[in-house]
Amino acid sequence: MIELSAVEQQLVAQVQEAHQGGQRLTVGGGGTRAFLGAAPQATRMDTRANSGIIALRESERTLTVRAATSLIEIESVLEQAGLQIACGLPALQPESTVGGAVSAGMAGPGRVSGGDIKDQLLGAVLVNGRGEPLRFGGDVMKNVAGYDLARLPVGAFGDLGLLLQLTLKLQPRTRAETSLHTGMGWEQGQELIRSLQLENYPLLASAYEDGNWILRLGCERAQLPQPLQGAGEQPAQYWRDLRDQRTAFHNGPGNLWRIVLPQGAPLLAHGEEPLVAEWHGALQWLRSDRPASEIFAAAAAAGGHARLFRSELAGLCSRPDAGTQTLHRKIKTALDPHGVFVAGPGNLFAEGGEA
Amino acid sequence: MIEQTAPIAESTYRELLSGLQAILADEELVIEPERLRVFECDALTAYRRMPKVAALPRTEGQVQRILKLCDRLQVPVVTRGAGTGLSGGALPHSAGLLLVMSRFDRILEIDPVRMLARVQPGVRNAAVSEAAASHRLFYAPDPSSQIACSIGGNIAENAGGIHCLKYGLTHNNVASIRALTVEGEVLTLGTEALENAGPEYRSMLIGSEGMLAAVTEITLRLLPLPVETRTLLAGFDSVADASAAVKGIIAAGMVPAALEMLDATTVAAVSEYCNCGYPPTAAAVLLADVDGAPAVATADAEQLTGIFRDCGATSVSVATDASERARLWLGRKSAFPALGRITPDYYCIDGSIPRGEIGAVLADIEKLSKDAGILVANVFHAGDGNLHPIILFDAGKAGEIDRVEALAGRILERCIAAGGSITGEHGVGVEKIDQMATQFTDAEIAQFLAVKAALDPNGILNPGKGVPSLRRCQEYRALKKHSEGAA
Ligand SMILES: Cc1cc2nc3c(=O)[nH]c(=O)nc-3n(C[C@H](O)[C@H](O)[C@H](O)COP(=O)(O)OP(=O)(O)OC[C@H]3O[C@@H](n4cnc5c(N)ncnc54)[C@H](O)[C@@H]3O)c2cc1C
Ligand SMILES: Cc1cc2nc3c(=O)[nH]c(=O)nc-3n(C[C@H](O)[C@H](O)[C@H](O)COP(=O)(O)OP(=O)(O)OC[C@H]3O[C@@H](n4cnc5c(N)ncnc54)[C@H](O)[C@@H]3O)c2cc1C
Numbered sequence: 001m002i003e004l005s006a007v008e009q010q011l012v013a014q015v016q017e018a019h020q021g022g023q024r025l026t027v028g029g030g031g032t033r034a035f036l037g038a039a040p041q042a043t044r045m046d047t048r049a050n051s052g053i054i055a056l057r058e059s060e061r062t063l064t065v066r067a068a069t070s071l072i073e074i075e076s077v078l079e080q081a082g083l084q085i086a087c088g089l090p091a092l093q094p095e096s097t098v099g100g101a102v103s104a105g106m107a108g109p110g111r112v113s114g115g116d117i118k119d120q121l122l123g124a125v126l127v128n129g130r131g132e133p134l135r136f137g138g139d140v141m142k143n144v145a146g147y148d149l150a151r152l153p154v155g156a157f158g159d160l161g162l163l164l165q166l167t168l169k170l171q172p173r174t175r176a177e178t179s180l181h182t183g184m185g186w187e188q189g190q191e192l193i194r195s196l197q198l199e200n201y202p203l204l205a206s207a208y209e210d211g212n213w214i215l216r217l218g219c220e221r222a223q224l225p226q227p228l229q230g231a232g233e234q235p236a237q238y239w240r241d242l243r244d245q246r247t248a249f250h251n252g253p254g255n256l257w258r259i260v261l262p263q264g265a266p267l268l269a270h271g272e273e274p275l276v277a278e279w280h281g282a283l284q285w286l287r288s289d290r291p292a293s294e295i296f297a298a299a300a301a302a303g304g305h306a307r308l309f310r311s312e313l314a315g316l317c318s319r320p321d322a323g324t325q326t327l328h329r330k331i332k333t334a335l336d337p338h339g340v341f342v343a344g345p346g347n348l349f350a351e352g353g354e355a
Numbered sequence: 356m357i358e359q360t361a362p363i364a365e366s367t368y369r370e371l372l373s374g375l376q377a378i379l380a381d382e383e384l385v386i387e388p389e390r391l392r393v394f395e396c397d398a399l400t401a402y403r404r405m406p407k408v409a410a411l412p413r414t415e416g417q418v419q420r421i422l423k424l425c426d427r428l429q430v431p432v433v434t435r436g437a438g439t440g441l442s443g444g445a446l447p448h449s450a451g452l453l454l455v456m457s458r459f460d461r462i463l464e465i466d467p468v469r470m471l472a473r474v475q476p477g478v479r480n481a482a483v484s485e486a487a488a489s490h491r492l493f494y495a496p497d498p499s500s501q502i503a504c505s506i507g508g509n510i511a512e513n514a515g516g517i518h519c520l521k522y523g524l525t526h527n528n529v530a531s532i533r534a535l536t537v538e539g540e541v542l543t544l545g546t547e548a549l550e551n552a553g554p555e556y557r558s559m560l561i562g563s564e565g566m567l568a569a570v571t572e573i574t575l576r577l578l579p580l581p582v583e584t585r586t587l588l589a590g591f592d593s594v595a596d597a598s599a600a601v602k603g604i605i606a607a608g609m610v611p612a613a614l615e616m617l618d619a620t621t622v623a624a625v626s627e628y629c630n631c632g633y634p635p636t637a638a639a640v641l642l643a644d645v646d647g648a649p650a651v652a653t654a655d656a657e658q659l660t661g662i663f664r665d666c667g668a669t670s671v672s673v674a675t676d677a678s679e680r681a682r683l684w685l686g687r688k689s690a691f692p693a694l695g696r697i698t699p700d701y702y703c704i705d706g707s708i709p710r711g712e713i714g715a716v717l718a719d720i721e722k723l724s725k726d727a728g729i730l731v732a733n734v735f736h737a738g739d740g741n742l743h744p745i746i747l748f749d750a751g752k753a754g755e756i757d758r759v760e761a762l763a764g765r766i767l768e769r770c771i772a773a774g775g776s777i778t779g780e781h782g783v784g785v786e787k788i789d790q791m792a793t794q795f796t797d798a799e800i801a802q803f804l805a806v807k808a809a810l811d812p813n814g815i816l817n818p819g820k821g822v823p824s825l826r827r828c829q830e831y832r833a834l835k836k837h838s839e840g841a842a
Contacts, residue, residue, distance in 0.1 A: 159554070
């Protein structure tokens with residue numbers, strides 16, 4: 001049986017009431033997106049009290065937390081234990097929560113070495129639209145009993161249920177670390193990255209800005225190949241600022257797009273449009289005032305998808321195909337037959353998604 | 356336990372056949388019992404059942420029409436890959452159609468820049484890495500059955516392998532999946548891009564044991580081949596010491612590429628069977644790979660050797676060159692045939708537990724084995740906490756199979772009690788369907804059933820597998836309570 005705290009029991013009761021009374025709820029995490037508003041006719045469900053670490057099992061390298069635990073708190077606890085969440089979870093605001101980060105499904109710079117958000121997730125307690133708390137997955141590395149409904153809510157923006165608890169896989173911090181700005185442009189840097197990959201250098205993250213590739217490696221500089229010996233040092237703090245978007249670029253004027261692509265994708269900036277890339281070029285942050293339809297088309301042509309991240313229109317995103325939309329309707333009904341949960345803004349299936 | 360099913364009505368069967376004849380060429384349709392016989396079981400051979408018909412289509416269009424036809428006629432469909440499954444997932448339905456995907460055997464594209472392989476579901480697991488090797492890339496999940504098992508079957512079972520500790524399971528290495536619902540709808544789940552948008556429907560399909568959709572194409576993520584690998588073998592005087600070493604390795608923040616354990620019974624059997632250089636009387640051995648850039652592999656091998664010694668290893672050897680490494684792995688890879696020589700029959704279980712619990716759970720398994728008077732050997736993915744207790748028995752002895760099933764059930768329940776799962780990589784299939792009632796509550800089971808019904812309203816795909824009905828759960832729990840009360 002699942003042990004629920006008093007706060008969790010209240011949240012469950014709130015969902016049950018909504019199920020019976022025909023109300024609709026939009027789950028709020030840290031509420032950092034609150035200004036985007038709740039969906040029409042939905043009440044914002046305040047989950048902030050459902051916070052705290054349930055178990056940090058250092059010797060198992062797993063962490064079980066309540067969903068509204070702040071990312072900052074998690075990070076500082078893990079830091080003390082010499083552990084981390086491999087992909088990095090962007091803490092865009094001090095209030096950002098782990099439940100919000102998992103529901104948004106957007107990984108930090110560590111994606112290229114540590115996997116995406118679903119790769120960090122081992123288990124979840126999810127409250128479905130009937131107000132039933134359900135445990136899927138677990139605290140173990142491998143578990144294939146039943147359908148994988150633990151990872152299903154990743155990227156669902158709260159549309160498929162309320163997450164109460166999450167179990168995440170942890171990774172040891174590397175023994176040594178070196179961050180360098182290579183002085184190399186787009187193509188030359190990508191070639192270098194490719195050869196570092198093939199030579200198995202521990203490449204933790206990469207970023208491209210101002211026409212220059214910056215690399216983060218999990219080893220001493222002395223262990224790096226010749227072309228990198230003379231490269232300039234980059235402060236390690238850079239990666240956290242990048243992850244949490246505390247940069248002049250991310251906070252500049254105009255529409256900010258987040259474009260996710262396959263490895264090896266071309267640069268999507270036109271002319272002088274400001275762009276910062278991560279993930280060896282597979283994540284491109286683009287400041288552009290081109291029409292949304294043009295950005296969506298460019299992302300799709302390169303095998304990826306785009307989301308308008310910062311603008312009055314934030315939330316616009318590439319539309320899933322018809323098959324996925326039908327699938328989503330069916331699975332949504334299976335989990336939430338009365339449609340209690342209304343996804344937060346930015347979800348893929350929102351009306352008027354793609355322009 | 357196989358659920359009884361009603362035979363197919365004669366008129367339905369005739370309609371099915373004429374429908375199939377319109378979709379398939381003669382040689383793609385099998386109805387003769389002697390030709391159906393090869394499909395009667397997967398690698399869990401204790402369960403056998405003849406399908407009514409088998410279809411061996413070559414195109415997605417054919418699969419789509421077959422599924423629609425069967426859905427309309429309410430004829431059960433069991434999809435089959437290579438039939439190496441260990442939980443009866445591909446066990447045919449006696450009143451149904453077996454959808455054999457073996458002819459979807461083409462690697463469609465290896466893309467070295469995007470590091471992707473686009474393949475059909477019938478492609479053998481090992482063939483992907485073979486095709487990618489010239490680009491210095493490989494497909495990481497490597498089940499021990501990799502020369503035979505299919506990628507479609509790997510997707511359906513979320514297969515694991517020796518090197519999943521570092522490189523992840525199937526679900527960590529799949530970019531996108533193309534699949535057909537029983538209503539013939541095409542699903543494209545996941546993306547070639549490095550992050551999915553929207554709910555993880557890709558993950559929901561992975562490990563769904565052929566119960567939600569038929570997979571017709573998969574795009575896999577490839578990884579750079581390890582430049583250098585060191586293989587370490589450590590012998591221990593006790594299982595407890597070896598288990599403590601596993602715990603120590605994880606706690607030290609190491610990520611070996613592989614970390615496997617073999618117990619005394621298995622070590623003795625493989626030492627007889629092949630020349631693998633294991634200390635033949637060790638109570639347990641650990642076999643590990645560390646890999647990466649040369650400096651990393653060297654440093655990791657040193658650190659690992661230190662942990663082994665600190666935990667009381669009586670011998671540690673490190674192999675660098677390929678032939679020495681292959682010799683050490685030969686022992687592990689020969690475990691099943693080697694055990695097969697010392698027992699008429701064996702039965703492999705697949706419990707998953709926290710890594711720190713290995714010592715305690717193995718001690719309890721030994722106790723359960725003694726109580727039952729049935730020998731259990733252990734050879735398993737220790738670094739992932741994925742146990743494979745292997746029950747050695749003689750099916751010829753009266754009542755033995757029932758005792759083996761009972762022992763297996765107790766071992767799985769012990770895994771659940773340790774905070775684990777009844778299956779780490781082999782799936783539930785027909786085999787572990789009863790224990791689902793212990794691992795999950797009725798509400799959780801009901802949620803699984805609702806998801807299934809959403810995609811397969813007539814319950815055509817692989818019925819009677821994976822997720823038990825609520826009634827069956829209640830009956831099983833009542834039975835268990837009763838027998839526990841009696842004991
Ligand atoms: C289009 C878009 C634009 C963004 N722009 C910005 C920005 O300009 N500045 C910024 O700081 N951040 C931005 N973000 C990031 C967003 O705020 C992150 O998701 C944040 O890190 C999570 O913080 P939170 O806890 O406040 O979640 P919230 O913002 O409260 O929630 C994020 C989503 O997750 C769901 N959710 C939260 N908790 C749960 C739960 N327990 N169970 C189920 N669902 C849950 C919510 O319903 C919502 O859909 C943006 C995200 C998107 C999608
Ligand atoms: C000696 C041996 C060693 C093994 N070692 C491992 C190991 O290390 N790790 C591990 O994980 N497993 C292992 N296995 C188990 C087995 O090989 C895996 O489960 C494998 O993934 C099954 O693949 P298959 O193609 O043989 O599938 P099958 O046995 O044919 O089918 C398995 C399941 O997949 C479904 N299925 C197959 N193809 C499709 C498709 N195209 N669409 C939808 N559903 C489909 C079937 O319906 C069935 O439910 C081992 C088996 C043996 C015999």
